[in-house]
Amino acid sequence: MNFLMKAALGGGPPDVGKMLGGEAEDKDPEAEKEKEEERQEALRQEEDERKAKHTKMEAEREVIRQGIRDKYGIKKREVAEAEAQAAMEQASEGSLTRPKKAVPSGCGDDDEEENIMDTMMKYLPGPLQDMLKK
Template structure:
């Protein structure tokens, strides 16, 4: 009931005139110019904000570098690069060598075939025939 009273006294929604076939408002001839100015102002504000934060980040990086120099700490990227280089370097005879570095001659197919041939020599003839099939 409250809604009906408000609608009756308030004049209804603002688009009622358009729905009933009333006149539409004409756009301001300077609206395009105003919108362009508004967009330019937004771009300028965004550029100023980015410049401000870039300046703050540069100041922070200078502070970080001062601390690194004072305490002899390496930058994270440099430390990671050195660790990666050390991991790539093959350690001869090391127990912790990478799994990719398999010495030549280990697990070759030729050796497996030769082992099968040797086993076949010791099997009886009928059993050899069955395994060959």
């Protein structure tokens, strides 16, 4: 009979079940808080399992990739780029057309503290240096 009543009412309002003598649900804040904590813990656990599965799959893929690299003599991208960069630097060592570095060596060294006048004095001819020193 209970089945027939529920089927007849379908998905009616939730209070209809209580009016017909169904179980009354007490809303306990502690029980709700506990359920929420359990749900959060379950979500964290699922996320950890997903990350572990992903890590395992990526490790398996890397093993397969390395096998292919070994078979065909291909280098990893990072290693190949580093070797190409080193070859470019060595080829351009002492060349007039070599790429310029961002900061030339010796610029910005804090070990030698000279003021601008001392630096300028080095490049002036002797008689001018004597005149400016006086």
